[in-house]
Amino acid sequence: MYPSKYSVFSSVSFSLFIFLLFSTEAAPIYSSHCCTGSIRYQPNSTFQTNLNLILSYLSSNSTEGKHFYTTRVVSDATNKVQGLFLCRGDTLTTACYDCITAASKAIKHLCPVEKEAIIWYDLCMLRYSNQSLNNIVPGVDLSDSKSIALTELEKFNELLSGLLNALATKAANSMNDKKFATGEVNFTRTMKLYGLVECTPVLSFFDCNMCLRSAIASVPNCCDGKQGARVLLPGCNIRYELYPFYNSTNVPVHTSRPLGSSSYTTAMGMGNSNAVNGVYLCRGDVSTATCTECMVTAVANITTLCPNKTESIIWYDECMLRYTNTYFNPLSIDPRLNLWENESISTSDLDKFNETLLSFLGSLGSDAANSETAMKYSTKEWDFTEEIRVFGLAECAPGVTSEQCEGCLVNASKTLVTCCEGKEGARALLAWCNIRYDLFQFYNTSGTSISPPFLSPPPPSVGDEGAALESLQFNLATIEVATKKFSNENKIGKGGFGEVYKGILSNGREIAVKKLSQSSGQGAIEFKNEVLLIAKLQHRNLVTLLGFCLDEQEKMLIYEYVPNESLDYFLFGSHESRLLNWLERYNIIKGIAQGIHYLHDHSRLKIIHRDLKASNVLLDSNMNPKISDFGMARIIALDEDRGSTCRIVGTYGYMSPEYAMHGQFSEKSDVFSFGVILLEIISAKRNARSIFSDDLDDLLSYAWKQWRDETPLKILDQDIKECCNDSEVIKCIQIGLLCVQDRPDDRPTMAKIVSYFSSTHSEVELPFPGEPINSMHNQILQKIVVDDSSSGSKQLNELSMPR
Numbered sequence: 001m002y003p004s005k006y007s008v009f010s011s012v013s014f015s016l017f018i019f020l021l022f023s024t025e026a027a028p029i030y031s032s033h034c035c036t037g038s039i040r041y042q043p044n045s046t047f048q049t050n051l052n053l054i055l056s057y058l059s060s061n062s063t064e065g066k067h068f069y070t071t072r073v074v075s076d077a078t079n080k081v082q083g084l085f086l087c088r089g090d091t092l093t094t095a096c097y098d099c100i101t102a103a104s105k106a107i108k109h110l111c112p113v114e115k116e117a118i119i120w121y122d123l124c125m126l127r128y129s130n131q132s133l134n135n136i137v138p139g140v141d142l143s144d145s146k147s148i149a150l151t152e153l154e155k156f157n158e159l160l161s162g163l164l165n166a167l168a169t170k171a172a173n174s175m176n177d178k179k180f181a182t183g184e185v186n187f188t189r190t191m192k193l194y195g196l197v198e199c200t201p202v203l204s205f206f207d208c209n210m211c212l213r214s215a216i217a218s219v220p221n222c223c224d225g226k227q228g229a230r231v232l233l234p235g236c237n238i239r240y241e242l243y244p245f246y247n248s249t250n251v252p253v254h255t256s257r258p259l260g261s262s263s264y265t266t267a268m269g270m271g272n273s274n275a276v277n278g279v280y281l282c283r284g285d286v287s288t289a290t291c292t293e294c295m296v297t298a299v300a301n302i303t304t305l306c307p308n309k310t311e312s313i314i315w316y317d318e319c320m321l322r323y324t325n326t327y328f329n330p331l332s333i334d335p336r337l338n339l340w341e342n343e344s345i346s347t348s349d350l351d352k353f354n355e356t357l358l359s360f361l362g363s364l365g366s367d368a369a370n371s372e373t374a375m376k377y378s379t380k381e382w383d384f385t386e387e388i389r390v391f392g393l394a395e396c397a398p399g400v401t402s403e404q405c406e407g408c409l410v411n412a413s414k415t416l417v418t419c420c421e422g423k424e425g426a427r428a429l430l431a432w433c434n435i436r437y438d439l440f441q442f443y444n445t446s447g448t449s450i451s452p453p454f455l456s457p458p459p460p461s462v463g464d465e466g467a468a469l470e471s472l473q474f475n476l477a478t479i480e481v482a483t484k485k486f487s488n489e490n491k492i493g494k495g496g497f498g499e500v501y502k503g504i505l506s507n508g509r510e511i512a513v514k515k516l517s518q519s520s521g522q523g524a525i526e527f528k529n530e531v532l533l534i535a536k537l538q539h540r541n542l543v544t545l546l547g548f549c550l551d552e553q554e555k556m557l558i559y560e561y562v563p564n565e566s567l568d569y570f571l572f573g574s575h576e577s578r579l580l581n582w583l584e585r586y587n588i589i590k591g592i593a594q595g596i597h598y599l600h601d602h603s604r605l606k607i608i609h610r611d612l613k614a615s616n617v618l619l620d621s622n623m624n625p626k627i628s629d630f631g632m633a634r635i636i637a638l639d640e641d642r643g644s645t646c647r648i649v650g651t652y653g654y655m656s657p658e659y660a661m662h663g664q665f666s667e668k669s670d671v672f673s674f675g676v677i678l679l680e681i682i683s684a685k686r687n688a689r690s691i692f693s694d695d696l697d698d699l700l701s702y703a704w705k706q707w708r709d710e711t712p713l714k715i716l717d718q719d720i721k722e723c724c725n726d727s728e729v730i731k732c733i734q735i736g737l738l739c740v741q742d743r744p745d746d747r748p749t750m751a752k753i754v755s756y757f758s759s760t761h762s763e764v765e766l767p768f769p770g771e772p773i774n775s776m777h778n779q780i781l782q783k784i785v786v787d788d789s790s791s792g793s794k795q796l797n798e799l800s801m802p803r
Contacts, residue, residue: 027098027102028095028098028099028102028103028121028122028123028124029121029122029123030102030106030119030120030121031120031121031122031140031142031230031232032119032120032140032142032232033106033107033110033111033117033118033119033120034117034118034119034140034622035110035111035114035116035117035621035622036114036116036117036118036129039114039115039116039130039508039509039510040113040114040115041113041114041115042113043113045079046076046079047078047079047081047115047130050073050079050080050081051081051108051128053073053081054071054072054073054081054082054083054128055083055104055107055108055128056104057069057071057073057083058071058083058084058085058100058104058126059097059100059101059104061085062085062087062093062096062097062099062100062101063093063097064093065093066096067086067087067088067089067091067096067178068084068085068086068087068177068178068200068201068202069084069085070082070083070084070133070202071083071084077506077507078507078508079130080130081128081129081130082128082129082130082131082132082133083126083127083128083129084126084127084128084133084200085100085103085124085125085126085127086124086125086198086200087099087100087123087124088122088123088124088180088196088198088246089178089180089182089198090180090182090246090247090248091123091124091247092247095123096123096124099121099122099123099124100124100126102121103119103121103124103125103126104126106119107119107126107128115129115130115508116128116129116130116131117129118234120140120232120237125232125234125237127234130507130508131507131509133234139215139218139231139232139233139234139540140231140232141218141221141222141223141229141230141231141232142229142230142231142232143222143223143226143228143229143230144226144227144228144229144241146226146227146228147225147226147227148225148226148227150225152187152188153225155187156187156193156225157220157224157225159185159187159193160193160195160219160240161216162185163183163184163185163193163195163240164195164197164212164216164219164238164240165213165216166183167181167182167183167195167196167197167238168181168197168209168212168213168216168238169209170183170197171197171198171199171208171212172199172205172208172209172212173205177201178198178201179198179199179200179201179203179208180196180197180198180199181196181197181198182194182195182196182246182248183195184244187242191242192242192244193240193241193242194240194241194242194243194244194245194246195238195239195240196238196239196240196245196246197212197215197236197237197238197239198236198237198238199211199212199235199236200235200236203235203236204400204401204404205400206400206401206404207235207401208235208236211233211235211236212236212238214233215231215233215236215237215238216231216238217602218231218594219231219238220751220754220755221594221597221754221758222594222758223758224755224758225758227241227242228240228241228242228243276323276324277323277324278321278322278323278324279321279322279323279397280295280298280319280320280321280322281319281320281395281397282294282295282318282319283317283318283319283377283393283395283443284375284377284395285377285379285393285443285444286318286319290318291318291319294316294318294319295319295321297316298314298316298319298320298321299321301314302314302321302323310324311323311324312324313431315337315429315434320429320431320434322431336412336415336428336429336430336431337428337429338415338416338419338420338426338427338428338429339426339427339429340419340420340423340425340426340427341423341424341425341426341438343423343424343425344422344423344424345422345423345424349384349385350422352384353384353422354417354421354422356382356384357390357416357417357437358413358417360380360382360390360392360437361392361394361409361413361416361435361437362410362413363380364378364379364380364392364393364394364409364435365378365394365405365406365409365410365412365413365435366406367380367394368394368395368396368405368409369396369402369403369405369406369409370402370406375395376395376396376397376400376402376405377393377394377395377396378393378394378395379391379392379393379443380392380393388439389439390437390438390439391437391438391439391440391441391442391443392435392436392437393435393436393437393442393443394409394433394434394435394436395433395434395435396408396409396432396433397432397433400432400433404432405432405433408430408432408433409433409435411430412428412430412433412434412435413428413435415428416428416435416437424438424439425437425438425439425440472531472532472535472546472547472548473528473547473548473549473550474547474548474549474556474558475549476549476551478505478506479503479513479549479556479558481506482503482504482505482506482511482513483501483502483503483513486499486501486513486515490502490503492512497514497516497517497629498514498515498516498517499514499515500512500513500514500515501513501515502561503561510560510561510563511546511558511559511560511561512543512558512559512560512561512562513549513556513557513558513559514556514557514559515554515555515556516554516555516556516557527548527550527555528548528550531545531547531548531557534607534630535547537598537599537607537630539594539595539598540591540624540626541591541592541594541595541598541624541625541626541627542595542598542599542626542627542630543559543560543562543618543626543627543628544559544560545557545558545559546558546559546560559628562618562619562620562626562628563620563621564618564619564620564621564623565618565619566614566615566616566617566618566619567588567614567615567617567618567619567625567677567681568613568614568615568617570619571614571680571681571684572614572684572685572686579719579720580623580681580720581720581723582720582723582724582725582728582729584623585681585682585720586725586728586732587623587624588617588619588623588624588625588681589678589681589732589757590754590757591624591625592617592625592627592674592677592678593674593750593753593754593757594754595625595626595627596609596612596627596670596671596674596750597750597751597753597754599627599630599670600667600670600749600750600751601750601751606667607630608665608666608667608669608670609627609629609630609670609673610659610665610669610670611629611651611654611673612627612654612670612673612674612677613651613653613654613673613676613677614677614680614681616628616629617677653676653686653687653698654672654673654676654677654687655669655672655673656668656669656671656672656673656744657672657742658744659672666744667749667750668744668745668747668749669744670750671739671744671747671748671749671750671753672739672740672744672747674739674750674753675735675736675737675738675739675740675747676699676700676736676739676740678732678735678736678739679699679700679703679715679733679736679737679740680699682715682716682717682729682732682733682736683699683703683715683716683717684717684719685699685715686699687699687700699715700737700740700772701772702715703715703733703736703737704737704769704771704772707733707734707737707769708771712729712730712733712734713726713729713730715733716729731756731766734766734769735748735753735756735757735766737769737772738766738767738769739753740772741769741770741772742770742771742772743770746770748767
């Protein structure tokens with residue numbers, strides 16, 4: 001019922017192993033696995049010894065009633081292994097032990113030499129790695145083969161979204177040792193919809209909430225209208241069915257933060273355009289009655305002060321209230337506000353005061369971040385002189401981790417030193433933390449709030465990028481060692497944005513380093529800000545941006561290293577290159593579509609790629625596609641996310657007519673490029689000819705003629721024509737032709753394209769495509785001739801030809 005969609009295996013011996021491993025009576029039910037590491041270990045090595053120890057520890061600890069356990073073995077930096085297991089929240093101890101024991105054995109056979117792997121069963125998940133276990137990828141989507149009737153689909157999707165989002169809020173807010181929730185709703189008179197969500201207990205509220213919302217957002221892409229589905233991620237998982245699949249008698253009693261507590265976070269409608277995420281925080285020293293009174297006032301005032309806004313925040317002495325239509329980011333320093341006293345410290349004491357204040361605030365913030373209580377709250381006193389005592393308070397929302405709390409408070413402290421130098425009192429109010437000092441005791445232990453004197457807001461100031469940005473920056477010496485000082489033997493590519501080098505860090509991790517060309521139009525601060533934004537985009541079909549390196553005027557981007565070649569190598573390379581079978585091609589097409597859909601509709605930024613082509617699609621060790629160079633238009637400061645430009649960056653053959661001829665770009669420009677790639681994958685032929693050729697019969701025209709003549713399979717790569725699904729091929733050709741239509745408005749959105757792939761022919765009828773434009777070739781040629789005769793023009797100066 002739940003075949004893995006992550007990998008395809010054809011080995012007879014491997015299939016026999018799977019059969020023997022998972023066909024025993026009452027054995028734990030296998031779901032999927034992933035061998036994610038690009039680094040391999042040698043048999044009988046120290047790493048293998050450490051791995052065997054980890055798996056033994058995990059198995060033995062599953063007998064002690066633990067549903068979650070994590071540990072590590074470190075003999076040296078290159079052979080460290082971290083591991084964890086998670087048994088589903090409703091699982092009995094014996095079933096947990098059986099599941100983890102089976103997983104420990106299976107993962108060694110399924111991933112025999114990989115340094116990083118994960119395996120999922122119905123009742124448990126087991127994972128190990130030589131790196132951090134904090135990433136949210138890889139993931140697996142599994143769905144039922146049966147679909148909901150079209151007449152019931154809208155109602156079903158509405159119920160499903162409401163159920164999963166309510167369960168996500170419940171699990172993330174749980175005060176138990178299990179971040180786990182189940183629930184059910186009535187679908188029809190005789191049928192119920194059952195749901196389950198779960199996070200690993202080590203995740204903070206924010207991280208659990210983010211993981212679950214990401215999983216929920218992927219359901220429409222993978223499993224729209226299916227009667228049952230699950231999304232499996234390393235940090236969390238979700239599942240829904242039309243039958244009860246969990247043990248309701250062993251579901252833990254849910255304890256969430258009550259409305260009378262000092263903080264609460266909730267969300268409604270996440271994953272759609274009407275999403276609302278809300279949080280409140282009451283100061284740690286106020287009583288429940290004062291907290292309630294403050295919140296009632298805040299709720300009444302926030303919509304009056306900020307009418308018709310999708311994001312607002314309001315601060316009072318005793319509480320803070322915030323709502324937004326995006327995800328909360330605890331590392332963000334915005335929105336924020338600094339307030340200060342009118343009076344200043346005497347000039348004779350100023351140097352001493354400033355010197356000691358930052359240390360005092362740092363100690364105060366550290367105490368709050370590392371508080372052993374549920375509230376991340378601390379107060380402190382400091383005798384500045386015999387006559388002057390300084391009082392301080394620091395606080396974070398309980399949903400953040402200790403590291404996130406301390407990072408937030410460090411940023412807040414720095415803004416106080418910058419904005420409020422020498423003031424007798426000041427405070428920094430951020431969305432997830434606040435810090436304050438004054439020369440009187442403004443906090444209390446009696447539950448009665450003390451009103452401070454009037455404070456005046458200073459002019460706006462520019463904040464520090466903070467800990468998140470610092471963690472992304474690599475120093476030049478590290479990169480030079482990793483790339484052997486950018487030696488030719490480490491050079492693996494060159495594109496319009498710069499040269500790419502392979503590198504290996506001291507911990508053994510492989511990276512790809514892109515040295516940006518000198519034409520980058522941004523300063524260092526703008527460059528860092530854009531990198532920070534792009535690095536937050538994480539999807540299984542995007543190449544992960546790990547960080548950056550700045551050296552005077554030279555800028556470098558550090559990416560994960562993807563071991564296989566780019567897609568164009570497998571499609572258009574020599575006969576010695578590996579032939580992609582149809583199933584691999586079909587999965588690559590769907591993966592590219594999901595990656596672009598994420599960039600257009602589900603990322604925090606709306607990203608238009610503007611240079612989608614086969615060479616910008618990399619394939620990992622499991623032949624899964626990963627889109628590269630997304631966000632480059634932002635990083636090198638080309639233009640806004642949509643509009644028109646005089647600097648066209650792209651590759652002839654993949655560019656839409658409106659972009660190539662007029663510089664106009666939008667999401668539909670990427671849709672056109674995707675259609676070209678799709679037809680190239682099917683045919684193994686480039687949509688390219690010499691730009692000065694008179695031959696107008698390119699791939700798009702050829703595919704259209706075969707479609708018109710009702711012989712679409714003629715464009716199929718002849719090497720795979722005997723081993724493919726004809727209906728899937730024809731559907732892909734039709735989608736490709738819909739994408740390359742002349743008018744942008746006639747092309748489908750990426751959301752619609754993803755829905756086409758998740759639906760059968762009987763469920764949805766695709767529109768009939770129009771004929772691709774025939775005149776673009778000559779118009780581009782004319783434009784180049786005109787531009788070459790004009791010395792002041794920069795039009796098409798980034799235009800390149802496919803290799």
